[in-house]
Amino acid sequence: MASVRKELPKGFRWAAVKAGIKASGRPDLAVAVADTAATAAVMFTKNQVVAAPIIVGREFMTATGGRVRAVVVNAGNANCATGKAGLDAAYATCKSAAEIFECPQNEVFPSSTGIIGVPLPVEKLLAGLPIAAAGLGSRPADAEAFAKAIMTTDTKLKVSQGCVEDGANSVHIFGTCKGAGMIGPQLGPPHATMLVYLFTDLAIGAEDLRGLLGPAVESSFNSISVDGDTSTNDTVLLLASGASSVNWDAASTAVRSSFTKELQRVCDELAHAVIDDGEGATHVVTLDITSARSNTEAKTIAKSIAHSPLCKTAWSSADPNWGRLLAAAGYSGVEFDLEKVRITIEGLPVFENGVRAEAFDEAATHAVMREREYTISIDMGQGDGSCRFLTCDLTVEYVHINADYST
Amino acid sequence: MASVRKELPKGFRWAAVKAGIKASGRPDLAVAVADTAATAAVMFTKNQVVAAPIIVGREFMTATGGRVRAVVVNAGNANCATGKAGLDAAYATCKSAAEIFECPQNEVFPSSTGIIGVPLPVEKLLAGLPIAAAGLGSRPADAEAFAKAIMTTDTKLKVSQGCVEDGANSVHIFGTCKGAGMIGPQLGPPHATMLVYLFTDLAIGAEDLRGLLGPAVESSFNSISVDGDTSTNDTVLLLASGASSVNWDAASTAVRSSFTKELQRVCDELAHAVIDDGEGATHVVTLDITSARSNTEAKTIAKSIAHSPLCKTAWSSADPNWGRLLAAAGYSGVEFDLEKVRITIEGLPVFENGVRAEAFDEAATHAVMREREYTISIDMGQGDGSCRFLTCDLTVEYVHINADYST
Numbered sequence: 133m134a135s136v137r138k139e140l141p142k143g144f145r146w147a148a149v150k151a152g153i154k155a156s157g158r159p160d161l162a163v164a165v166a167d168t169a170a171t172a173a174v175m176f177t178k179n180q181v182v183a184a185p186i187i188v189g190r191e192f193m194t195a196t197g198g199r200v201r202a203v204v205v206n207a208g209n210a211n212c213a214t215g216k217a218g219l220d221a222a223y224a225t226c227k228s229a230a231e232i233f234e235c236p237q238n239e240v241f242p243s244s245t246g247i248i249g250v251p252l253p254v255e256k257l258l259a260g261l262p263i264a265a266a267g268l269g270s271r272p273a274d275a276e277a278f279a280k281a282i283m284t285t286d287t288k289l290k291v292s293q294g295c296v297e298d299g300a301n302s303v304h305i306f307g308t309c310k311g312a313g314m315i316g317p318q319l320g321p322p323h324a325t326m327l328v329y330l331f332t333d334l335a336i337g338a339e340d341l342r343g344l345l346g347p348a349v350e351s352s353f354n355s356i357s358v359d360g361d362t363s364t365n366d367t368v369l370l371l372a373s374g375a376s377s378v379n380w381d382a383a384s385t386a387v388r389s390s391f392t393k394e395l396q397r398v399c400d401e402l403a404h405a406v407i408d409d410g411e412g413a414t415h416v417v418t419l420d421i422t423s424a425r426s427n428t429e430a431k432t433i434a435k436s437i438a439h440s441p442l443c444k445t446a447w448s449s450a451d452p453n454w455g456r457l458l459a460a461a462g463y464s465g466v467e468f469d470l471e472k473v474r475i476t477i478e479g480l481p482v483f484e485n486g487v488r489a490e491a492f493d494e495a496a497t498h499a500v501m502r503e504r505e506y507t508i509s510i511d512m513g514q515g516d517g518s519c520r521f522l523t524c525d526l527t528v529e530y531v532h533i534n535a536d537y538s539t
Numbered sequence: 540m541a542s543v544r545k546e547l548p549k550g551f552r553w554a555a556v557k558a559g560i561k562a563s564g565r566p567d568l569a570v571a572v573a574d575t576a577a578t579a580a581v582m583f584t585k586n587q588v589v590a591a592p593i594i595v596g597r598e599f600m601t602a603t604g605g606r607v608r609a610v611v612v613n614a615g616n617a618n619c620a621t622g623k624a625g626l627d628a629a630y631a632t633c634k635s636a637a638e639i640f641e642c643p644q645n646e647v648f649p650s651s652t653g654i655i656g657v658p659l660p661v662e663k664l665l666a667g668l669p670i671a672a673a674g675l676g677s678r679p680a681d682a683e684a685f686a687k688a689i690m691t692t693d694t695k696l697k698v699s700q701g702c703v704e705d706g707a708n709s710v711h712i713f714g715t716c717k718g719a720g721m722i723g724p725q726l727g728p729p730h731a732t733m734l735v736y737l738f739t740d741l742a743i744g745a746e747d748l749r750g751l752l753g754p755a756v757e758s759s760f761n762s763i764s765v766d767g768d769t770s771t772n773d774t775v776l777l778l779a780s781g782a783s784s785v786n787w788d789a790a791s792t793a794v795r796s797s798f799t800k801e802l803q804r805v806c807d808e809l810a811h812a813v814i815d816d817g818e819g820a821t822h823v824v825t826l827d828i829t830s831a832r833s834n835t836e837a838k839t840i841a842k843s844i845a846h847s848p849l850c851k852t853a854w855s856s857a858d859p860n861w862g863r864l865l866a867a868a869g870y871s872g873v874e875f876d877l878e879k880v881r882i883t884i885e886g887l888p889v890f891e892n893g894v895r896a897e898a899f900d901e902a903a904t905h906a907v908m909r910e911r912e913y914t915i916s917i918d919m920g921q922g923d924g925s926c927r928f929l930t931c932d933l934t935v936e937y938v939h940i941n942a943d944y945s946t
Contacts, residue, residue, distance in 0.1 A: 178870070179866060179869040179870045180868070180869040180870070180871075180873070180874060180875060180877075181865045181866060181868065181869030181877055182869075210862070212862065212865075213862055213865055213877065213890065213893065213894060213895070214894060215892065215893040215894035216893075217894070218894075247860075247862065248860075248862025248863070248865065248866065249861060249862040249865075249890070249894075249895050250895075313849070314849055314866065316870070318870065359847075359848040359849060360846075360847075360848070361847050361848060361849045361863070361866060361867065361870070362866070362869075362870035363866060364862075364865070364866050364869060439767075439846070440766075440767075440768050441766040441767070441768060441848070441933070441937070441941070442720070442721060442766060442768045442941055445937070445938050445941035445942040446941065446942065448938065448942045449942040449943065451942065453654075453655075454655075454656060455617070455619065455620055455654065455655020455656040455771075456655070456768070458588045458619075458620055458655065458656075458771070459586060459588060459655065459721065459768060459769070459770060459771050460768065461587070461588065462586040462587040462588030462589075462769075462771060463585070463586045463587070463723070463725065463768070463769035464587075466587070467587060468587060470587075470588055470620065483620065483656070485622065486620065486622040486623075487620060487621060487622035487624070487625075487656075488620070488656050488657075526848070526938060527938060527942075528935045528938050528939070530848070530852070530938075531852050531855065531933060531934060531935045531937075531938060532935070534848070534849055534852035534853065535852040535853065535855045535856040535858065535934075536856065
């Protein structure tokens with residue numbers, strides 16, 4: 133994924149500074165500011181345990197009905213399971229940002245990502261905020277600095293851009309996210325450590341914006357998994373500055389449809405980027421479940437396979453061990469008739485009529501599974517429910533990354 | 540776990556031969572025969588996809604009401620997802636054994652373990668059966684031969700024995716099992732690739748025997764997990780020959796209680812042996828969940844932690860990263876109040892009152908986690924539900940074992 137291109141949505145400025153929270157010493161405090169309060173829609177993790185910034189963000193979004201002037205993100209510390217001190221730190225950060233940007237405190241949106249349970253050094257954030265404010269800009273380099281500062285174990289910059297034309301006018305979308313491990317998002321309406329920030333200059337009301345975000349998230353960020361570990365901090369925030377000349381209420385059906393598709397494309401591209409950068413991943417696997425009894429059951433089967441250590445390790449060696457796929461589908465809790473199930477890998481027949489496909493070619497199947505990306509299609513033979521789910525393999529490198537404790 | 544000791548239950552004989560199914564060339568066909576039909580209770584996997592021997596075993600156990608003369612187990616091939624040919628192979632094996640042991644076909648209990656989806660070379664089983672029959676014996680070496688032949692990726696022999704005195708009489712229990720990977724058993728009444736065979740010479744009816752097996756399995760084999768991958772072949776079979784002079788109906792409450800406890804101890808010991816031999820495992824972790832709203836919710840929390848790649852990799856490096864425990868509990872689907880949760884590791888305080896315990900000593904906690912076995916206790920502060928769940932860490936070796944496909 134390349135760097136940020138020109139043509140960013142109007143009405144926003146970005147900046148990042150080194151606040152000294154990341155052990156690496158890299159930039160770790162990212163700030164995005166709307167020229168005037170932006171319309172906002174948000175989805176938070178459904179994890180029962182949520183970080184302090186999620187609690188504060190929920191409260192503020194409810195109070196404002198969906199209005200954000202400034203986004204303040206720190207990486208290197210999740211500010212989760214940090215008790216009252218953690219909440220105080222999140223409030224203090226918002227209060228300081230509100231004073232700097234001259235807005236109500238509840239128009240500041242806080243986010244954190246990093247280790248759980250370690251007190252957040254809030255004084256470092258407070259010291260960094262004025263410096264970040266002084267450095268705000270609307271150039272690609274500014275947006276890119278924001279995108280880089282939110283990274284933790286990520287190895288790649290994750291950005292995506294979109295544009296919709298409406299006659300002589302145009303609306304732009306800029307999205308960025310971070311996340312490589314503890315990725316098994318389950319996002320619900322006003323409820324990551326996947327953090328996603330989407331910016332557009334469309335003029336739109338909060339309710340319509342929420343209506344656009346839900347479906348876009350369901351088939352993108354809610355349909356991916358690296359390790360299935362749903363984070364305490366996952367957040368997807370969509371801000372609309374209204375600085376373009378395109379207004380949702382006045383827009384034609386064609387423009388509305390184009391914007392919806394472009395938002396989906398940006399979300400899909402970012403979700404793909406998360407899996408492509410999955411900790412230790414060497415293969416990106418699309419699970420295409422079709423003919424299930426419902427979309428929900430299709431996703432349940434996909435998740436069972438995506439979280440199976442046996443399936444994931446087989447993928448790491450391009451092993452067409454389809455028995456593991458069947459076993460994982462079988463313990464998903466979904467009822468089905470094995471005789472009706474049909475499995476193909478990149479279109480190559482693997483399993484049908486209750487047994488290994490007659491045309492199964494182990495060498496050919498192994499060959500397609502050596503590609504970095506491929507699709508496993510499972511036709512359940514039951515109904516019209518379906519799901520496309522993106523996941524990755526489980527490698528020795530994943531274990532190394534997450535077992536790095538040294539005495 | 541040592542070899543088989545003397546004092547085996549009376550009324551049984553065991554044997555094993557090399558039928559040529561295991562690629563290693565080791566013994567792979569195990570036979571156990573009761574002198575006269577034994578009372579039998581069984582629990583099979585709840586996986587929707589089940590192997591041919593499970594389908595046949597279910598049918599036969601229903602037909603006989605719980606009566607088994609011979610058990611025929613092959614290792615090296617699961618005979619699962621093998622269609623009609625697989626069913627035919629299982630029936631043919633039972634038919635052949637029935638002729639050899641002169642019993643009804645439905646008194647033969649078939650089991651298979653190994654790779655899924657590869658046709659079972661039934662001619663090898665049929666050729667091996669007479670040789671096994673000729674070698675049957677009731678010495679410890681015979682029972683041990685049975686226990687060794689059922690092994691696949693196991694590195695250790697798994698056997699356990701028990702004895703209950705009833706005045707001058709005594710009842711014996713011999714149990715053996717196999718399993719190291721694809722271990723996340725969910726066993727239900729007449730519904731494994733964990734295979735467990737329990738033999739006793741108690742005289743007891745089938746209904747009473749089933750009543751004993753259920754609870755013994757629930758807190759042992761149904762409360763362990765290596766990788767969470769519930770197999771298509773899991774089976775726990777308990778046979779009672781009645782060859783001792785102790786009869787359940789006539790036994791005192793004290794003797795009944797002693798037998799129930801001894802059966803539980805044998806199941807617990809075998810379940811522990813499975814985790815201790817978990818693929819690549821370097822740590823055996825007991826999750827002791829207490830004060831949950833129900834036993835079911837306690838087990839849901841335990842399983843969520845036991846299956847979390849982030850928790851499991853942290854254990855591999857003895858990392859007291861308790862935030863991962865909280866995150867996994869948080870996405871389990873169980874509701875709880877973080878402020879009331881209390882976590883200790885081997886009794887050392889880790890988390891309480893919503894934050895890292897004041898007395899948390901990272902070095903000391905890391906030290907206890909370097910032991911091969913330790914307990915993580917989580918008090919949910921809600922009710923009186925509890926669960927003790929046994930699991931292991933996720934290591935580079937697990938990935939190597941399960942990603943061994945070579946071109």
